[in-house]
Amino acid sequence: MRMRPTLNWTPTEDLPPGTKDLEPVADALSTGGVLVLSGAGISTESGIPDYRGEGGSLLRHTPMTYQDFTSGAQARQRYWARSHLGWRTFGRARPNAGHRAVAAFGRHGLVSAVITQNVDGLHQAAGSEGVVELHGSLDRVVCLSCGAFSPRRELARRLEEANEGFEPVAAGLNPDGDADLTREQVGDFRVVPCSICGGILKPDVVFFGEAVPPRRVEHCRELVREAASLLVLGSSLTVMSGLRFVRQAAQAGKPVLIVNRDATRGDRHAVTRVELPLGTALTTVADRLDIPVDGRTAA
Numbered sequence: 001m002r003m004r005p006t007l008n009w010t011p012t013e014d015l016p017p018g019t020k021d022l023e024p025v026a027d028a029l030s031t032g033g034v035l036v037l038s039g040a041g042i043s044t045e046s047g048i049p050d051y052r053g054e055g056g057s058l059l060r061h062t063p064m065t066y067q068d069f070t071s072g073a074q075a076r077q078r079y080w081a082r083s084h085l086g087w088r089t090f091g092r093a094r095p096n097a098g099h100r101a102v103a104a105f106g107r108h109g110l111v112s113a114v115i116t117q118n119v120d121g122l123h124q125a126a127g128s129e130g131v132v133e134l135h136g137s138l139d140r141v142v143c144l145s146c147g148a149f150s151p152r153r154e155l156a157r158r159l160e161e162a163n164e165g166f167e168p169v170a171a172g173l174n175p176d177g178d179a180d181l182t183r184e185q186v187g188d189f190r191v192v193p194c195s196i197c198g199g200i201l202k203p204d205v206v207f208f209g210e211a212v213p214p215r216r217v218e219h220c221r222e223l224v225r226e227a228a229s230l231l232v233l234g235s236s237l238t239v240m241s242g243l244r245f246v247r248q249a250a251q252a253g254k255p256v257l258i259v260n261r262d263a264t265r266g267d268r269h270a271v272t273r274v275e276l277p278l279g280t281a282l283t284t285v286a287d288r289l290d291i292p293v294d295g296r297t298a299a
Helices: 023-031 040-046 073-090 097-107 122-126 152-162 214-226 240-251 278-288
Strands: 034-038 111-116 131-133 136-143 149-151 201-205 229-233 256-259 272-274
Touching: 023 229, 023 256, 023 272, 023 278, 034 097, 034 214, 034 240, 040 097, 040 122, 040 278, 073 152, 097 111, 097 122, 097 278, 111 214, 131 214, 136 152, 149 152, 214 240, 229 240, 240 256, 256 278
Parallel strands: 034 111, 034 229, 111 131, 229 256, 256 272
Antiparallel strands: 136 149, 136 201
């Protein structure tokens, strides 16, 4: 029997309540050495839904797993039809105030690095440097046979040519760039092979049920060891890929601070959880620290 990856989490213990007090976050940033761990919640203000928040995509959509993707041509046809359509919208998303505030903290030497669970590239687009893409990026494609990488825009062009007139209306977009389409809307969508060896193409992202590359995990662990504190932004920490770094920081005695509207699986390890919208919270902190975001003068 194939095991499904953990998609949801329900608290089994009383967790400390959230707060509106941003002072602990401002204090941590003011001393520097803050490692940021971001999740889908930081990109919702850019028009990309999250997985588990109010109206999250898991309420209507089960993400493609690695096991499903490699199980057969029909699953890959369904994935690439939905992903190709979603990419048109996903690729137009722009950084929001939260991304820009994180980049501003980095420019002022307060953030040591950013680990993101997102695959949208919005931290880099906002100006953050040295971003570790824990789950990869949708703007790259890898061949499962020869291992060659290629730009997503190149694949998009090839899929456009192979599927002229493919213009279905999706019911929704998901954090992984996958659009919601019915079987009828997928129709006879044509998937193209690797242009080098003819192998199977996959986005360079870690699917649910797929392991994060060990060297990437160890790099992130080293960033946690070097950091003074860990600031979690917009992640429920449901899956172990992000939660393990929260546990590592807490075990090392480093303060863990979380900004997320809902309770998270890491709350019991945190000194505080601020339940405010991320854009509002981070720009307010920037103002308190007299750090301009996007060149504006801090209030």
